[in-house]
Amino acid sequence: MPFREINSKMVEATVIPGQRMFSQRGAMLAYRGDVTFTPNMAGGQGGLMSMIGRRVAGEATPLMSVEGNGTVMFGHGGHHVHVVALAGDTLYVEADRLLAFDGTLEQGTMFMGSQGGIMGMVRGQVTGQGLFTTTLRGHGSVAVMAHGGVIELPIAPGRPVHVDPQAYVAHRGDVQNKLSTALGWRDMVGRGSGEAFQLELSGNGVVYVQASEEKL
Numbered sequence: 001m002p003f004r005e006i007n008s009k010m011v012e013a014t015v016i017p018g019q020r021m022f023s024q025r026g027a028m029l030a031y032r033g034d035v036t037f038t039p040n041m042a043g044g045q046g047g048l049m050s051m052i053g054r055r056v057a058g059e060a061t062p063l064m065s066v067e068g069n070g071t072v073m074f075g076h077g078g079h080h081v082h083v084v085a086l087a088g089d090t091l092y093v094e095a096d097r098l099l100a101f102d103g104t105l106e107q108g109t110m111f112m113g114s115q116g117g118i119m120g121m122v123r124g125q126v127t128g129q130g131l132f133t134t135t136l137r138g139h140g141s142v143a144v145m146a147h148g149g150v151i152e153l154p155i156a157p158g159r160p161v162h163v164d165p166q167a168y169v170a171h172r173g174d175v176q177n178k179l180s181t182a183l184g185w186r187d188m189v190g191r192g193s194g195e196a197f198q199l200e201l202s203g204n205g206v207v208y209v210q211a212s213e214e215k216l
Contacts, residue, residue, distance in 0.1 A: 002102060003083045003141045010075040011083060011143045013100060017069045020103035024076055025062040027099055033070015040065045061095040065103075074100050074143065079216065082150035082208065083143050084172065089205075090137040093144055093170035096216055102140030110135050144170055148211025160202035166213040173205015 002021065004012045013021060015035050028037060040063045066072060075081065076099055084091055092110060110133050136142055144150075146169050153161050155175055162180070171177065180200045201207050 003100070003143050005081065005083055006073065008080050008149065009078060010073055011081050011100070013066070013072050013074060013143075015066055015068050015070050015072060019067075021066045021100060022063045022098075022103060023066055023072075023074055023100035024098060025064045027074045027076040028066075029073045029075050031070055031072040033068060035066065035068035035070045035072055038065045038067070039063075061098065063098075066100075076145060077216075079145040080147065080149055080210070081143050081145060082169070083141055084170070084208070085141050086136065086138060086172065088137075088139055089172050090135050091142055091170055091172045092133050092135055092175075093142070095134045097144045097146070097169060098134070099143040099145050101136055101142040102138075105136045105138045105140045105142070108135045108137070109133065144208070145216060146208075146210035146212075147214045147216070150208050150210050153207050153209060155201050155203055155205045155207060157202075157204055160200050161207055162198040162200050163207060163209055164213055165199045166215060167209050167211075168199050169208040169210050171201055171205055171207040173203065175201050175203040175205040175207070177201045 002014045002016075004014075006012050010029065013023075015021065015033070022040060025039060079099075081099055086105065150169060153163075155161050155171075155173065165179065178200055180198050
């Protein structure tokens with residue numbers, strides 16, 4: 001795993017000759033060795049068609065390629081950082097949450113309706129996350145950003161996890177997600193608990209939840 005958490009807001013990455021990683025542009029804090037930072041106009045992996053797809057989906061974020069031989073410390077905006085290690089599975093995460101990730105990972109986008117049907121699409125609209133999300137698949141590591149610390153909640157068959165949509169950071173595994181509602185008459189008259197919408201994740205995997213309801 002090339003990322004080492006220095007503290008809650010900084011990670012250190014080992015850069016190896018012949019391998020490339022991507023980071024959010026401007027996220028380099030310090031480095032050692034012979035390392036280059038190049039703006040990546042394609043916004044990540046996959047070439048021209050993938051770049052067009054990400055821009056159409058609204059999942060394009062300014063990235064830079066990091067190559068060479070050395071170590072680099074990353075952080076951005078004082079946000080908390082959490083490292084996710086993938087072992088052949090897929091991470092689903094919003095593009096603006098990505099701090100850095102291995103260049104070996106296969107990058108793509110996913111239509112929200114494919115994991116949650118109509119309620120998956122509604123979820124994207126209610127949370128302001130849109131109709132698509134970024135996917136990273138393969139063996140490697142991803143550093144994601146969040147407000148406050150991040151906890152990992154396991155999702156097991158028959159035991160779904162419900163998360164405040166604003167506290168959701170990412171998930172991985174074979175998981176279905178949809179927006180569920182618990183609207184009652186109290187909510188209609190402004191006397192509800194304030195928890196009328198929850199994100200329901202079911203299947204087999206992990207969901208990452210931040211210690212805040214504030215978006216990045």
